[in-house]
Amino acid sequence: MKNKVVIIGYGTMGKAMARALKRSGGASIFAVGRNTSENRAAAEIRKSDFTIIAVKPQSAKEAIERVKNHLDKNTVLVSIMAGVSLKKIAIMSGHKKIIRMMPNLGLSVGEGIAVWKSAGLNRAESARVGKFINKITDNFEVKNEDAINRATAVSGSGPAYFFLLADSMLAAAKSLGFSAEESRRLVGKTFKAAAALGEHGNYSELIKKVASKGGTTEAALRTFKQKGFEKMVSSAVRYAYQRAKQLSR
Structure with a gap:
């Protein structure tokens, strides 16, 4: 029924x-x-x-x-x-x-x-x-309910974090001369492939598989680290968690 x-x-x-x-x-x-x-x-x-x-x-x-x-x-x-x-x-x-x-x-x-x-x-x-x-x-x-607040910051809000990265990659692809349609295909299919690979894989190991020594990926990842990408993500998630706790009061 x-x-x-x-x-x-x-x-x-x-x-x-x-x-x-x-x-x-x-x-x-x-x-x-x-x-x-x-x-x-x-x-x-x-x-x-x-x-x-x-x-x-x-x-x-x-x-x-x-x-x-x-x-x-x-x-x-x-x-x-x-x-x-x-x-x-x-x-x-x-x-x-x-x-x-x-x-x-x-x-x-x-x-x-x-x-x-x-x-x-x-x-x-x-x-x-x-x-x-x-x-x-x-x-x-x-x-406990605090776990819901923590999950809100990770998975509830999480899709927007990925969309922000995708949108930034889209803009970067266009700046390199690809059309809007080409950029969308490049970014969209890349995200889809990454999600499929990551579903059962170890993220750190997958990064190593893509980033060959002295190659283009390594250069990009080095820039991310220099700009504080990982700290930025951690900080953003924690701010989202704090906001969820504020709403709970």
Whole structure:
């Protein structure tokens, strides 16, 4: 039997979640946007197995106000909001069965990963939730919420870090005389190949395989090190983690 899923917020991550659910084939989905009538939204929420809050953390109160009086006691309330704690969600909603999950945009294309933590679920309910999330994306349950904040900084925000590097490489390719289409193909296929190679490989060893001594790759990597690339990445991830913790307060 299909799970009945209501998604509150139909922005980037709400749509990504809907695509992942459709791909899984294990859910009937109703998306609630700003223009959805309150009566229709309430009716769908009441009969849902899972109600997913997919808004920005700044809109948490408004979104939860919209659902809290319509949740069945057995409905699992799922939040994919960055930095909003289980305790805060429980206080705002008055609901007991809650999942806090941090996926990333990759789930919209059948990739990506999520981490999650539950509150108020018994063993059977936790197993049901695990099966539900397994159909959507690769995932693992974490022991505490700080791990969700840390994962937010690494994998939740992570796709944007790769896109920034890709965009910088795209600009560099164009500056070397390639057309926009040629640059896009060169960068896109390179990223795709690197992801495939890296999935089961050791990153440090793969770097060595590409960077022959005295060659072009070694020259580029030396420049990265001189400009403090690794420290910059580490610092950026830590700032993202600190921001996630600030939002949790």
